Amino acid sequence: MKVTTTLARCSTPDGRPMLLQEHDGHYFLKVDGVTLMSTMATASEQQMAELAGEISPRRVLIGGMGFGFTLRRVLELGTDEAEVTVAELLPEILDWNREHLGAVNGSLMDDSRVHVHLGDVAECIDRAAGGRFDAILLDVDNGPDGLVDGGNDALYGRKGLKRIKSALAPGGRVIFWSANRDRSFEREMAKHFNGVRSIGAKAYPKAKRFSHTLFVGDR
Numbered sequence: 557m558k559v560t561t562t563l564a565r566c567s568t569p570d571g572r573p574m575l576l577q578e579h580d581g582h583y584f585l586k587v588d589g590v591t592l593m594s595t596m597a598t599a600s601e602q603q604m605a606e607l608a609g610e611i612s613p614r615r616v617l618i619g620g621m622g623f624g625f626t627l628r629r630v631l632e633l634g635t636d637e638a639e640v641t642v643a644e645l646l647p648e649i650l651d652w653n654r655e656h657l658g659a660v661n662g663s664l665m666d667d668s669r670v671h672v673h674l675g676d677v678a679e680c681i682d683r684a685a686g687g688r689f690d691a692i693l694l695d696v697d698n699g700p701d702g703l704v705d706g707g708n709d710a711l712y713g714r715k716g717l718k719r720i721k722s723a724l725a726p727g728g729r730v731i732f733w734s735a736n737r738d739r740s741f742e743r744e745m746a747k748h749f750n751g752v753r754s755i756g757a758k759a760y761p762k763a764k765r766f767s768h769t770l771f772v773g774d775r
């Protein structure tokens with residue numbers, strides 16, 4: 557029988573147990589026993605980067621780091637001139653990437669094109685008012701409907717969308733990862749962005765169904 561090893565543990569800011577585990581060569585991040593992320597299902601995270609890549613962005617903001625699959629694909633598609641800011645709320649996620657996931661994507665944080673911001677991605681968005689970023693990729697929660705961290709709610713509302721728009725350069729693109737489709741969020745996005753669309757995303761390349769949704773909009 558394959559053994560599950562707990563590599564590290566901590567508490568989330570709201571006091572729930574969070575574990576990093578390894579099983580059969582794959583890594584799992586669990587909060588309260590529920591898997592929030594794993595290295596087995598990363599296609600939708602990479603697809604976000606590919607949708608951003610369509611506009612060849614130079615300055616990119618990614619929130620959050622997770623296991624770094626979005627970051628890896630952004631760097632693969634980016635030029636030497638790319639500037640990529642990765643915002644991550646939890647210090648343990650950055651530490652665990654460096655200590656335990658170096659062979660997965662953890663070493664990408666040392667890429668000279670990458671700037672790591674330990675804190676809320678909303679801070680980076682607010683500092684970028686005036687249109688600093690060509691692309692903003694937001695995979696910080698389960699999506700507009702079904703948030704894990706209530707603090708992220710502000711990103712998906714009318715004010716949050718306006719702040720994101722002003723952080724984007726003209727022609728820039730925002731992409732939200734979501735566990736669910738959400739027509740009302742798509743309608744709200746369409747009030748602020750051009751060409752808004754919901755794109756079905758697979759958890760892994762051979763999956764039969766599109767289990768996630770990527771919301772895309774252009775400034």
Ligand SMILES: C[S@@+](CC[C@H](N)C(=O)[O-])C[C@H]1O[C@@H](n2cnc3c(N)ncnc32)[C@H](O)[C@@H]1O
Nearest residue numbers: 601620622623624625626644645676677695696
């Ligand atoms: C689902 S994971 C991201 C997965 C990532 N796209 C990947 O490729 O592995 C969500 C991450 O966002 C972080 N996070 C949650 N809220 C955040 C916020 N407001 N600002 C920055 N990071 C946040 C979480 O700690 C977690 O590391």
